[in-house]
Amino acid sequence: MASRRFRGWKRARRFVLPLAGLGVIAIFISPYIVMAFDALRPSGEVLATPPTFLPKVWTPQAFQQVLTDPSFQNWLKTSLIVATSSTLIVILVAIPAAYFTARFTFRGRIAFLGLVVITQMFAPTSLVVGLYREFYDFNLINTYTSLILTNAAFNIAFALWILQSFFAAIPKDIEESAAIDGCGRVGTMIRIMLPLTLPGIVTAVTFTFIAAWNEYVVALTLIQDDSRKPLTVGINSYVTAYQQNWSQMFAASLIAIVPAVILFALIEKYLVGGMTAGAIK
Amino acid sequence: MEALLWLGPALILIFVIVIYPAVTLVVTSFGKFSIIGLRQGSAGIQNYVNFLTSPDLGHVIWNTCVWVGAVVILTILISLGLAQFLSKEFFGRRFVRWAVIVPWAAALVVSSQLFRLLYDYYHGIINQLLLALGIINKPIDWLGNSSFIMPSMIAVGVFVSLPFTTYLFVAGLNAIPTDIYEAARIDGARPQQIYRRITLPLLKPAIFIGVVLNMIYVFNSFPIIWILNGSNPGFGNDTMITYMYKLAFKSAQHDVGMAAAAGIFNVLFILIAVGIYLRFVNWREGVQS
Numbered sequence: 001m002a003s004r005r006f007r008g009w010k011r012a013r014r015f016v017l018p019l020a021g022l023g024v025i026a027i028f029i030s031p032y033i034v035m036a037f038d039a040l041r042p043s044g045e046v047l048a049t050p051p052t053f054l055p056k057v058w059t060p061q062a063f064q065q066v067l068t069d070p071s072f073q074n075w076l077k078t079s080l081i082v083a084t085s086s087t088l089i090v091i092l093v094a095i096p097a098a099y100f101t102a103r104f105t106f107r108g109r110i111a112f113l114g115l116v117v118i119t120q121m122f123a124p125t126s127l128v129v130g131l132y133r134e135f136y137d138f139n140l141i142n143t144y145t146s147l148i149l150t151n152a153a154f155n156i157a158f159a160l161w162i163l164q165s166f167f168a169a170i171p172k173d174i175e176e177s178a179a180i181d182g183c184g185r186v187g188t189m190i191r192i193m194l195p196l197t198l199p200g201i202v203t204a205v206t207f208t209f210i211a212a213w214n215e216y217v218v219a220l221t222l223i224q225d226d227s228r229k230p231l232t233v234g235i236n237s238y239v240t241a242y243q244q245n246w247s248q249m250f251a252a253s254l255i256a257i258v259p260a261v262i263l264f265a266l267i268e269k270y271l272v273g274g275m276t277a278g279a280i281k
Numbered sequence: 282m283e284a285l286l287w288l289g290p291a292l293i294l295i296f297v298i299v300i301y302p303a304v305t306l307v308v309t310s311f312g313k314f315s316i317i318g319l320r321q322g323s324a325g326i327q328n329y330v331n332f333l334t335s336p337d338l339g340h341v342i343w344n345t346c347v348w349v350g351a352v353v354i355l356t357i358l359i360s361l362g363l364a365q366f367l368s369k370e371f372f373g374r375r376f377v378r379w380a381v382i383v384p385w386a387a388a389l390v391v392s393s394q395l396f397r398l399l400y401d402y403y404h405g406i407i408n409q410l411l412l413a414l415g416i417i418n419k420p421i422d423w424l425g426n427s428s429f430i431m432p433s434m435i436a437v438g439v440f441v442s443l444p445f446t447t448y449l450f451v452a453g454l455n456a457i458p459t460d461i462y463e464a465a466r467i468d469g470a471r472p473q474q475i476y477r478r479i480t481l482p483l484l485k486p487a488i489f490i491g492v493v494l495n496m497i498y499v500f501n502s503f504p505i506i507w508i509l510n511g512s513n514p515g516f517g518n519d520t521m522i523t524y525m526y527k528l529a530f531k532s533a534q535h536d537v538g539m540a541a542a543a544g545i546f547n548v549l550f551i552l553i554a555v556g557i558y559l560r561f562v563n564w565r566e567g568v569q570s
Binding site for chain 2: 013014017018020021022024025028029031032034035038046047048089092093094096097099100101104106107108109112115116119120121122123125126127128129130131132133134137149150152153154156160210213214216217221231232233235236239246249250253256257260261263264265268271272
């Protein structure tokens with residue numbers, strides 16, 4: 001009895017699974033499809049009753065308006081500067097730390113790892129009041145620096161976690177032969193380890209960039225000048241009590257999320273690998 | 282020590298941006314402040330007293346527990362199923378994986394604003410769909426009605442937490458060697474038995490990480506509640522995080538000292554919550570062995 005059920009299932013499987021897959025795809029992207037369609041309607045039509053699913057008149061105007069809006073351009077510039085700088089800092093700081101922690105035992109290694117775990121728990125959101133006071137005291141409110149440093153510091157933990165497991169996975173003999181060939185610790189790291197851990201580095205870079213790109217609370221709190229706001233904070237001003245520019249907000253939102261989605265899709269195959277490596281600590 | 286050279290930059294960054302503000306938070310919580318934020322001296326434990334005796338606190342704590350509990354539990358359950366689905370080979374699987382990524386890659390603000398419109402009473406597509414399908418007769422005020430706002434936010438919270446947790450479980454499933462399944466099938470085990478006796482126990486580490494990380498992320502989650510609850514007055518639907526934020530930066534309250542006390546309370550709260558979960562997990566494993 002059971003075997004008959006199995007055989008039927010195996011044949012139906014080829015159709016049922018992709019169909020279920022289609023359902024899952026629909027659930028996960030349909031809100032964003034609605035957003036895309038709304039970005040392509042004239043602004044009034046977004047709030048029209050009765051509503052239509054597809055835009056009545058395809059109007060890419062919102063994209064044009066947004067891209068030529070100097071406020072938007074400033075927000076885009078800020079997001080790019082902050083995300084890129086934070087990512088650079090994280091990579092420069094986390095790679096040596098991860099390499100050393102993965103390879104060598106030293107006094108305080110456990111303490112260091114513990115500290116890293118704790119920072120993962122202290123999300124900037126909980127500390128935002130403290131962050132505000134600190135930057136206020138050092139006159140760094142409203143600066144790129146405050147955002148860059150904050151994003152870098154809070155993403156180190158994750159980058160370290162990923163990088164460390166990649167470094168640890170490399171067999172020791174490779175390092176030993178490098179030492180025999182006369183490489184110092186730094187030389188070994190740069191010339192041997194880095195190429196081998198490239199997937200891990202790519203994953204860490206992408207994650208950090210996207211995390212900084214999408215960051216909201218700290219930017220909302222620390223930045224007052226509209227020209228220094230990143231995209232995440234800026235786009236909210238399209239729909240307020242005074243104006244309801246939904247199509248522009250959605251056009252801006254699409255522009256804001258497309259890079260992140262593409263980057264994520266590119267590293268998708270490393271995601272599973274990176275998490276497996278991290279889980280088998 | 283050589284270690285300091287390699288770890289130094291990371292340590293400095295962590296101390297300046299994570300430890301120092303935490304210390305500042307503690308110091309601030311014991312201070313008295315003017316409306317514009319000038320420190321006026323010590324307040325002793327007055328801020329803590331004010332915070333802990335605030336009439337809104339009980340409600341806010343309850344909201345937070347419901348919010349974190351519902352989102353984490355639903356996310357874990359659904360992700361287990363989704364991960365199982367995604368670990369099977371089928372045509373188009375790559376596209377499904379890409380689709381699952383989207384809510385993760387999109388900024389929370391963006392998703393929150395999007396759902397703000399979708400949930401809208403008059404113009405939201407959710408009401409329109411439900412009306413068109415005949416499931417409801419009148420539109421539902423998802424964001425304004427206090428019975429619906431929490432589930433509405435929870436749904437969004439689950440939606441954006443699913444991708445990360447699903448991928449975590451896919452990684453966990455991948456780590457299980459296939460021979461175990463073969464052996465079990467040869468022994469005649471049925472799929473449900475295999476899942477309960479083999480897969481789930483082997484997934485325990487991944488589930489554990491999933492619960493802890495999600496607890497932290499969801500507890501600290503800000504944009505969803507801030508944006509979806511934005512037009513509701515008072516503190517009725519706030520979680521501890523948004524409550525603290527309103528205390529600090531919303532003009533009517535602007536009580537920096539009390540907000541700092543709230544911040545410390547929040548940090549301790551999540552630490553203790555995670556600690557309780559850790560104890561719970563260990564205790565159960567101890568009993569079983």
